Structure formats: C-alpha cells, structure tokens
Amino acid sequence: MNFFKQTTLIGIGLIGSSIARALKKKRLTKKICIFSRTKKTINKAKKLKLGNFYTNNLEKSVEGSDLIIICTPLSTYKNILDKISNHIMPNTILTDVGSAKLNAVKIFSKLKNVKFNILPAHPIAGTEKSGPESGFAELFNKRWCVITPMGKNNKQSLNKLKKLWNTFGSKVQIMNANNHDKILAITSHMPHLISYAIVSSSLKANAKEKSQIIKFSAGGFRDFTRIAASDPTMWRDIFIDNKRNLLKIVVEFEKSLNLIKQYIKKNKSDKLQEVFIKTKKIRKLIEKEKQE
Numbered sequence: 001m002n003f004f005k006q007t008t009l010i011g012i013g014l015i016g017s018s019i020a021r022a023l024k025k026k027r028l029t030k031k032i033c034i035f036s037r038t039k040k041t042i043n044k045a046k047k048l049k050l051g052n053f054y055t056n057n058l059e060k061s062v063e064g065s066d067l068i069i070i071c072t073p074l075s076t077y078k079n080i081l082d083k084i085s086n087h088i089m090p091n092t093i094l095t096d097v098g099s100a101k102l103n104a105v106k107i108f109s110k111l112k113n114v115k116f117n118i119l120p121a122h123p124i125a126g127t128e129k130s131g132p133e134s135g136f137a138e139l140f141n142k143r144w145c146v147i148t149p150m151g152k153n154n155k156q157s158l159n160k161l162k163k164l165w166n167t168f169g170s171k172v173q174i175m176n177a178n179n180h181d182k183i184l185a186i187t188s189h190m191p192h193l194i195s196y197a198i199v200s201s202s203l204k205a206n207a208k209e210k211s212q213i214i215k216f217s218a219g220g221f222r223d224f225t226r227i228a229a230s231d232p233t234m235w236r237d238i239f240i241d242n243k244r245n246l247l248k249i250v251v252e253f254e255k256s257l258n259l260i261k262q263y264i265k266k267n268k269s270d271k272l273q274e275v276f277i278k279t280k281k282i283r284k285l286i287e288k289e290k291q292e
C-alpha cells in the first residue's frame with residue numbers, strides 16, 4: 001500500500017524519526033531518504049535503520065522524491081528552501097511539521113513559479129525527548145494534525161496528505177495559518193512559556209533549596225520540568241515566530257495571575273474557589289473531547 005514512491009525527511013529528530021517509523025510500519029512509501037547536517041545524526045539514523053538513503057546534501061536528498069517533509073526548526077526553513085526548490089519534481093508534495101504556521105506560510109509563499117504542491121502541516125504530538133532514538137511509530141495515534149493549505153493546491157494532493165496522516169492514526173483538521181497560531185498560542189506555546197519560567201525561577205534557589213526542590217518534586221512541578229525539557233532550538237523559534245499571539249496571551253495571563261494574587265492576599269477564599277471550579281469544568285470538557 002505505497003502512497004509514495006520516495007519520501008524525503010529533512011531532519012530526523014523526534015518527529016522526523018517517528019514519521020520514518022510510521023512510514024515503514026504502514027508501508028506507505030517504497031523508499032525513505034534522510035537528510036541531516038551532521039554525520040553523528042546520520043550514523044544514529046543508519047544504526048536504527050530508519051531509511052534507505054542518508055545524506056548531508058540537501059539537493060541530493062530531494063531528487064526523485066514525490067513527498068518531502070521538513071522536520072527541522074522554523075529558523076532553518078529559508079535556507080532549506082533556497083537549496084531544494086529547484087530540485088523538486090513537479091507534482092511533489094512539500095510539507096512540514098512546524099508548530100507555528102503563519103511565518104512558515106510566508107516563507108513558502110516567497111517561492112515563485114513552483115510546479116509542486118506546498119501543504120504546510122502541524123502534527124500536534126510530541127514528547128520532551130529529542131533525537132532519532134526518541135521517535136516511535138505510534139506518536140501520532142489519536143492526535144490531531146492541522147493542515148494549513150496555501151496558494152493553489154490540487155485536491156488530489158491535499159487528500160493524499162490527509163490520508164497519510166489518517167493512516168498514521170491522526171485526526172486531520174484543515175485550518176488557516178492565522179487561526180492555527182492563535183489557538184496554539186493558548187494550548188501549547190503558553191504552557192511551554194510558563195513551564196520555562198517556573199523551572200527558571202527554581203534556579204534562583206540556594207544550593208540546599210535546589211537539592212530539596214529536586215528531591216521533593218511533586219507531580220505538578222515534575223510535569224513543568226518535563227515540558228521545560230523540550231528541544232531548546234525548536235521552542236526558541238516557535239516563541240519568536242508566534243510572538244504576536246504569544247505576547248497577547250501573556251498579557252491575559254498576567255491579569256489572571258494578578259487577580260489570583262489579590263484573592264490570596266486579601267483572603268478571598270470564596271473567589272479562589274470560584275476560579276478553581278471554573279477551571280475544573282474546562283478540564284472536564286478537555287477530557288471529554290479526548291475520549292471522543
């Protein structure tokens with residue numbers, strides 16, 4: 001059941017290696033070509049048998065591929081596209097897995113007179129781990145993948161990409177890039193920002209306090225450290241690319257934080273309870289959505 005003759009994965013970290021494993025498990029492509037800048041990563045990918053061809057040459061990696069997936073940080077897109085755009089076959093699907101879509105769409109839009117189909121995408125899946133050894137074929141199962149079409153794309157290519165993510169086990173949502181970035185700023189980017197801030201604040205503790213913080217880390221703090229352990233380069237790029245939406249959410253968060261701070265300061269236990277009841281209701285709705 002080969003959907004594609006040859007797939008190129010540009011970048012083979014957590015997401016890229018998970019895609020490679022899913023492609024192999026479901027037999028969705030005849031050949032997998034893997035690009036990485038470093039020999040160290042290429043050797044890891046080879047050892048894990050993630051592909052059929054490995055290279056640190058971008059132009060060579062895309063030759064003959066009818067599906068190309070960019071799985072690298074957002075700041076690398078321009079350089080990658082400058083090198084590969086003239087080497088992509090007509091009717092090839094070029095897509096990505098970036099967590100901020102508006103800026104990605106702007107970069108893709110600068111490509112002129114292309115004969116291939118550009119379909120930016122974002123699988124909303126991941127863990128705090130990185131590297132080719134961290135991936136697994138089931139990463140995308142029962143997760144959402146958002147596709148943000150742009151320009152002129154034939155329906156056949158869009159349906160083919162949707163079918164690919166569906167076969168990985170994902171539910172697919174078509175969305176415009178602007179709306180995607182607004183929603184993800186709340187559901188993903190802001191929680192990461194808060195996690196980085198909370199864990200950073202613990203660094204200010206003295207040596208004795210630090211050892212106790214580590215020793216007695218309860219579930220809540222441990223969850224924050226897990227999120228804050230995510231790939232630094234990837235999240236640096238996401239924060240910068242989606243800064244307009246993220247900064248708006250930060251302002252709202254600061255208002256909520258100050259309100260709760262005042263309730264605590266003035267012993268307004270009834271007001272605190274109101275907030276907690278409302279947030280509990282949101283949790284129930286999220287859990288219900290997850291089960292459906």
